[in-house]
Amino acid sequence: MEKFSFKDVLILFAGTIITIGIAWVLLTVTGFVPREIGKLFFEGAVVGQRNILNTLNIATPYILTSIATVVSFRVGMFNIGINGSMYIGGLYAAWAGYKFTSLGHIPHVSLCIAIAVITGSLWMLLPALLKVYAGVSEIISTIILNFVAVLFVSYMANGPFRADPIAPATPRILETAELKQYFPNSQFNSGFFIAVIIAFLTYFILKKTTFGYELRSGGDGLVGFYPSRYSSYLGIPSDRSAITGMLISGGLGGLAGGIEILGNARYFYQELLFNQGFDGILIAIVGKLEPIGGLIASLFWSALRNGGLFVDYKTEVSREIVVILLSILIFFVSAQKLVSSLERFKFVRKLDAFFTRKIK
Amino acid sequence: MTQNNIETAVEVKNITKSYPGVTANDSVDFKVLKGEIHALVGENGAGKSTLVKILYGIEQPDSGEIFINDKPVEINKVDKAIELGIGMVHQEFHLVPSFTAAENIGLGQEPRNSRGFIDWDELNSEVSNIAKKYGLDVDPKLRMIDASVGIQQRTEILKTLYRNANILILDEPTAVLTPQETDELFEVIRSLVDEGKTVIFITHKLREVMEISDRVTVMRDGKVQGVSNTKDTSPEELAKLMVGREVFMQVEKEEAKPTEKVLEVKNLWVHDSRGLLAVKNLSLDVHKGEIVGIAGVDGNGQTELVEALSGLRPTSKGEVIFDGKNIESISPRKRRRAGLAHVPEDRANTGLNLKLDIWENLVGTSYFRSPLSKGGIISMKNVVDHSNNLREKFDIRTPGVFVRTGSLSGGNQQKVVIARELSEDPLLTIASQPTRGVDIGNIEAIHKQLVEIRDSGKAVLLVSAELDEVMSVADRVAVIYEGEIVEWVNPKDVDQQQMGLYMAGIKD
Structure with a gap:
């Protein structure tokens, strides 16, 4: 991955214009007025308190999973198992949220978050050890563990942690374990601030x-070629680095899951669907594998998503169109060859x- | 060269090619006559590679014209270059190891029989015909995995001839050869020219320029510095043109004054990555105040020996005693702390992480120490100061230390490695191929540094396949062949020819 440069901005800009063009065509042939849909989309993404808050709330898990990806890539590991860590962290955050009854708000929330981080992190211990000591590809082992995670949490929600006789779900977490929602019209909660702090903290730790x-x-830059x-x-203990990196990556995945439960869902149920762990990989790549890049890309991504949800809610346009458009955009942003081919233009x-000089 | 033939084979006019931040070719005019051996010399980063890449269609010039056989052409891809009769032998061979010579040569242009299958007999006989015609001794059925470097190179040359190349570009062809193999290559080149081919010969070894070429073009900083008939020039003059100042072809140094023993290797046995014995019962010692050289053709156990000494590879048997202590089972970092520095032969993957910035590579051995970091937090100010000091002291040419290391030229990358390794003031520096892919000006600087270390009372173990280098820098030289030391020599008492025999394992 090359350093972030002006070329990337240019490609992003060009990609956005082309994507809008394609959207125009798609909407016209399906019988809509593109200009109106576009206006709604923009409004849903970033206009008004409620929409902005929702965009930020959607961004929270993306920020964490994209940074989880950044950390794993930076130690040379291709961790695809962040989604699994999210499930595990979410499940145990819920468990800690209803289990410990006599704690104050801050201790209880902290405990729940710690448990989410630790369980999500331990979930990655096996693939890390298998990679370092047995040479098992972490790509394979973490993909498999994603399936295991889904089945495991579904069993737990159905069995040991089940509270509701009708639905396979854990009890609701206690009020002391909730991440505070500040506004009546949005689920936006303090988890967002945790995610932003984590982004800057990761930047500091990695760089400084x-x-x-x-x-x-x-x-660095050696994913697939580790060690x-x-x-x-x-004489840098690279095995230890690889294992530590995987554990941090899993821990951030667990944190993402925990915040989803403590801030939004408030209990864990069998049908709960996480996919931010996968999208986080794409977002991290869009963010050039930098923590702050991941933060910015997550906000961008969430704005698009929220705009799409708004359009879906207000009109008959299917929300799949947004997914198509997002994919096209990602396509452009990750087209490294297109980026480097721009070098032939003198300007x-x-x-x-x-710009490079400006940054220094 | 046939004097009365003035036709040109290749002519480029006013070629300019820039990459971000550098102009690799700046209004280059370059002319090669038909049937001549034309040497193209210059330091690394002088623009030779860019020029031939443009000729071979790998790179496109920003401006300028190319003429092949006096006709203007546009070479926008390699296929086009081949079609025009241009062939190139790269420095790194492009061969499939599990294929035979003939299979490699015919790859992509295999002759077909009437049923549309590959006609192997036809291919093999055609290959041996071409081989015979030019005196290239290659068995078409030999698999490349079993072939020596010299044979692999001849296979590469055959590959271009099979595609009817009339203009052959050889990129540093002698870098990997023994003196004997080099002589054989020169005979091949002469017979190619006798058959009417034109050869462009890229090198930075001036002795070879004088021996083989008819005319020579010198490049520096992307510009052509001069063109002359080889017989009208001298190595000193060419060297001056290449680096823009006088250079000393010999390393200036006084007699070594060795003192106490700093490294002692006793009966060392080391296996290579495939589990084969690479170093066999090898013993040597290095004293403070001397440079010990290890000469030998690549792949005779030097790599494994150096890796075992620096802690990257386990030893099988034997002892390594450094500064009075056994170190064969301690980690690389502890060896470094004890005062053992290592300039590895593979700078791209071992000596550096090219994806990191220059400062990050420069502090690789010292980042954990005050004042570069305190309590685990890196002090950017001190790190940048430290890096800039090294950058100045070792003349690393870069716009700044926040530049990705991979964007530097090979010579400057090597200077980053050497700067880092010497910044710790080590007792013993193991330098493995320290000037590989480095240009003359920088070679001189590196050699000077090695001698300075010696004169300051420290020790150097210099491992190099470059015979000139070992002979001029080292005070004592061990010749290694198949993992054993064939002979210890005093570089002043032995000639190149004799060394060539030792390097081939022949002892009197």
Whole structure:
């Protein structure tokens, strides 16, 4: 992954215009007025307190799962199992939320979050150890663990943690375990702030600490080629870095699941569907595998999603159109060859140099 | 060269090619006459590779014209270059190891029999015919995995001839060869020219330029510095054109004054990655104040020996005693802390992480220490100061230390490695192929640094396949062949020919 540059902005811009063009065609042939739909879409994404809050609320798990992806890629591991960690973390956050009855608000929420992080993290221990000590591809093991996670939480919600005789669900979490919702018209809750803090904290740790340096030196840019010879040559314990990175990645996945339960759903039920763990991989790549990039890309992504939901709610346009458009956009943004082919234009090179200097 | 023939085979006029931040070719004019051996010399990053990549259709120039056989052409892809009769032998061979020579040569253009299947007999006989015609001794049925580097190279040359190349571009062809193999290659080149081919020979070894070429073009900083008939010039003059100043072809140094022993290797046995014995019962010692050289053709156990000494590869048997302590089972970091630095032969994957910024690579051995970091938090100010100091001291040419290391030229990447390794003031520096892919000006600087380390009372173990390098820099030289030391020599008492024999495992 190359460094972020002006070319990327240009491609994003061009991609957006082309995507809008395609949307125009799609909407026209299905009998809608594109201009009106576009206006609704924009309104749903970023206009008005309620819509903005909803966009931010949707962004919370994306921020965390994209950063989980960033961390795993940076140590050279391709973790596809973040979704599994989300389920596990969510389930145990719910369990801790109803189980501990005599705690104050702050201790109880903290405990629930800690348990979500720890369980999500431990979920990744097996693939990490298998990779480092037996050479089992983490791609395979984490994909498999996603299925295991879904079946496991579904069993737990149906069996040991089941409370409701009619529906397979855990009891509702206690009020002391809830992440606070501040506004009556939105589910926006304090989990968003946790996610933003995590983004900046991850940036700081990766870039500014020796621990982060050790994590990155082994795997940066080497997903699929881990372990690099560079870190063993310098005597940096790359095995330890790889395992730690996977555990952090899983922990962030667990945190995403926990916040979804403590802030939004408030109980865990069998039909609960998480897919932010997968989207997080795409978002992380759009964000150039940087924590702050992941944060920005998550907000962008959520605005599009929320705009789509708004259109879906207000009109007959099917929400699948939004998914199609998002996919086209991702296509452009991740087209590295297109990005580098822009270098043939002189003005692009000039602007690139200009912005690079500005950043320094 | 046939003097009365003035037809040109290749002519480029006013070629300019820029990459972000550098102009690799700046209004280059380059002319090769039909039937000549034309040497193209210059430091790494001088623009030679870019120029031949443009000729071979790998890169497109920003502006300028190309003429092949006096006709203007546009070479927009490799296929087009091949169609025009241009062939290129890259520095890294592009061969399928499990295929035979003939299969590699015919790949993509296999002759078909009447039923549409590949006609292997036809292919094999055609290959041996071409091979015979040009004196290229290659068995068409030999699998490349079993072939020596010299044979692989000849196969590459045959590949271009099979595609009817008339203009052959050889990119640093002698870098991987023994002196004997180099002589054989030169005979092949001469017979190619006798048969009417034109050869463009890229190198930075001036001795070879003098020996083989008819004319020579020198490049520096993307510009052509001069074109001359080889017989009218001298190595000193060419070197001056290449680096833009006088260079000393010999390393200036005084007699070594070795003191106490710093490294002792006793009866060392090491296996390679495939589990085969690579180092067999090898013993050597290195003293403070001397440079010990290990000469030998690549792949005779040097890699495994160095990796075992630096802690990257387990030893099977034997002892490694460093500064009075046994170190064969301690980690690379502990060896570094004890004062053992290592410049690895593979800088792209081992010595550096090219995806990291320059400063990140420069602090790889010291980031965890004050003042670069305190309590686990990196002090960016101190790190940047430290990096800029090293950048200045070792003359690393870069716009800044926040640049991705992979974007530097090979020579500058190597300077990053050396700067980092020497910044710790080590007792012993193991330098493995320290000047591979590095240009003359920087080679000189690196050699000087090695001698300086020695003169400051520290030790150097220099492993190199570059015979000139070992002979001029080292004070004592061990010749390694198939994992064993064939002979210890004093570089002053032995000539190249004798060394060539030792390197081939022949001892008197």
